[in-house]
Amino acid sequence: MPKLHTTLEPGDVLLIPAGSGAAITFIEKSGRRSRVIVESNEPVTVTRASNAPAQQSPERLVPRRPMPNRA
Numbered sequence: 001m002p003k004l005h006t007t008l009e010p011g012d013v014l015l016i017p018a019g020s021g022a023a024i025t026f027i028e029k030s031g032r033r034s035r036v037i038v039e040s041n042e043p044v045t046v047t048r049a050s051n052a053p054a055q056q057s058p059e060r061l062v063p064r065r066p067m068p069n070r071a
Contacts, residue, residue, distance in 0.1 A: 004038040004046075011049025017042040 001021075008014070010032050016022045020042035027035040038044050 001039045001041055004040070004044055006036060006038065006046055008034045008036060008046075009049060013047045014038065015045040015047065016040060017044075020044075 001023075014024075016038070017040075020040045022038060022040035022042075022044065025037040025039070027037060029035075
C-alpha cells in the first residue's frame, strides 16, 4: 500500500475514495499543524486551505419598488 507523508494545516481537506481501504496514522502535532501518514490503495487528494478559491461577497440586493397588495 503506498504511503503519503503530509503536514495538514487548519482548513486542509483530505479526499479519500470510498472503498480504498485507507488508514490514517497521526504522527505529531506542532502548533496548528499535524503530521500524518495516509496509506491507501487509491490516490488521495489533499486540498490546501490556501489553494481554495476566495469566498466571494454575496450578490448585492437591488431595491425594488413596493407592490400594492391585491385583494
